[in-house]
Amino acid sequence: MSRILVFQHVAAEPLGTLDPLIRRRGHRVKFVNFERQPDARPRLDRYKGLIVLGGPMNVEDREARPHLQTELEVIREALAQGKPVLGICLGAQLLAHALGGEVRRNSTSEIGWYDLATTAEGRSDPVFGSLGDIAPIFQWHGYTFSLPAGATHLARTGTCENQAFRHGDNAYGFQFHLEMDKPLIERWLNLPSYRDELIAAGLGRDADSIRADTFARIEAMQERAYAVFNNFLDLIGTPARRRSLASGA
Numbered sequence: 001m002s003r004i005l006v007f008q009h010v011a012a013e014p015l016g017t018l019d020p021l022i023r024r025r026g027h028r029v030k031f032v033n034f035e036r037q038p039d040a041r042p043r044l045d046r047y048k049g050l051i052v053l054g055g056p057m058n059v060e061d062r063e064a065r066p067h068l069q070t071e072l073e074v075i076r077e078a079l080a081q082g083k084p085v086l087g088i089c090l091g092a093q094l095l096a097h098a099l100g101g102e103v104r105r106n107s108t109s110e111i112g113w114y115d116l117a118t119t120a121e122g123r124s125d126p127v128f129g130s131l132g133d134i135a136p137i138f139q140w141h142g143y144t145f146s147l148p149a150g151a152t153h154l155a156r157t158g159t160c161e162n163q164a165f166r167h168g169d170n171a172y173g174f175q176f177h178l179e180m181d182k183p184l185i186e187r188w189l190n191l192p193s194y195r196d197e198l199i200a201a202g203l204g205r206d207a208d209s210i211r212a213d214t215f216a217r218i219e220a221m222q223e224r225a226y227a228v229f230n231n232f233l234d235l236i237g238t239p240a241r242r243r244s245l246a247s248g249a
């Protein structure tokens with residue numbers, strides 16, 4: 001049975017729409033929830049790929065949250081073994097840092113909907129190219145990363161240059177949240193800590209305006225998300241049992 005290791009930091013930031021895509025392919029998911037298991041020491045050897053999700057903490061919080069250092073070590077191990085890695089938001093920052101990039105506060109927070117522009121390399125990328133030239137993307141972050149040495153720059157927004165990158169053939173960092181759906185966005189908008197962050201960011205938008213943008217943009221993002229995520233899952237492959245069923249063996 002093919003298994004994928006997933007690092008989760010808080011209950012409010014799950015796999016979202018990526019979860020059913022993974023399970024539909026016949027993979028099993030092993031979650032390590034560091035909010036519940038801060039001392040966990042996960043081993044990578046039994047897994048075909050690694051996904052690192054988002055969270056409200058930052059890479060610089062390693063002293064207070066030692067699990068972040070644990071995650072960096074496992075990410076480096078996955079890279080050394082050539083296993084596919086996908087980092088989302090905080091996960092992208094951890095991946096960038098594991099590769100030698102700098103993680104720092106962005107000039108402005110990005111919360112809500114933004115137009116993401118792909119680079120020429122992004123448009124031709126086998127995983128990321130399905131996003132198209134410009135795509136509506138949901139964001140929720142105040143930090144960014146420098147592009148690691150040897151990484152390929154895939155996308156930017158007008159307020160954050162480094163939105164996505166690829167390192168090697170199968171490690172991807174996405175600063176944004178392709179995995180969102182309407183219920184998950186609504187959950188974030190109703191969480192006091194997230195709501196406070198939105199107010200403190202001073203972006204001139206509120207929960208109601210984000211809801212209106214979500215109604216208008218979510219379907220277009222999800223169509224692209226399914227394609228991009230399935231392209232990434234192609235790197236992990238299809239479990240042997242699922243392949244045999246598909247071939248009628």
